[in-house]
Amino acid sequence: MAQSCAVNKKMINIRAGERIMNLLAAIQLILIIVGAGFFLVGSVGLLRFPDVYTRIHALTKADNLGLGLIVLGLLPGAESLAAACKMLLIWMLALIASASSGYLVARAARRRGSVPWSTQGETREK
């Protein structure tokens, strides 16, 4: 009786461990799918949004969040601390690159005299 009780407890422990692993895998999967979803939405925004400025908004913000979620989902599976740091470094560099290139594109559009789209039905001038 006592023995079977101990065995049962062990089984429960193993099951609990498995359950935690499954839970972690499920969370990773969700993070990666949601991240990919944000990438998709960013690209949809590129098609749907009316002018260069609003398109930059869609691309930079949605993609940054998407990449962040994907990196977060992949982190627990990293082979080493250095590999995990590499993924975070990639995210940071992508953040800086998209924010600064977004600014440069917006500035170039301003200089060229591209008028922002507005709800008054005005599109581009010049």
Next chain:
Amino acid sequence: MHLEKIPRINRNSRHGHKLLAVLIRTALLVVIWWVLTENQGGWVFGILSALMIACCSLLLTPPATHRLRVHRLPGFFLFFLVQSLRAGWDVAVRTVRPSLPLQPAILSVPLMLPAGAPTWWLMLVVSLLPGTLSAHLDGRTLELHCLDEGLDVVADVREAERHLALLFGQIPSSVAAS
């Protein structure tokens, strides 16, 4: 910014300043080497190239007069993470709504942060805040493109300024008060 400062600092401390900058940058680059190689070695080559790149970087970007407060980085990252979550969600919702709820406008916001590194950081951070995009810096005025006039964009920018002022160890009275 550096040009204004240099005449006031004597030559010796300027060299000391540069040496410190080279050491800090080399250390950071060595960490990046460790990350890139995933700890597989090649240390002699790695350290030598880190040192060389640090020296080259000194020519391109001389040591700034604004120093980061490293202990304030975690708080700043937290602020930044929350804001990028909000920003991504906000733009995603606008994208998928069939009515495409946009009300774009260009706003001019006078900056309170000092010129140089703090301002550059602010412009990058602002581009990742919900609904705002740095479009042009005209002297001390930042032109922003915002997705929706209805959003309280200025409050978000002021909040980012406050965090960056803390990060760079400067509390201009006007920023601290707001």
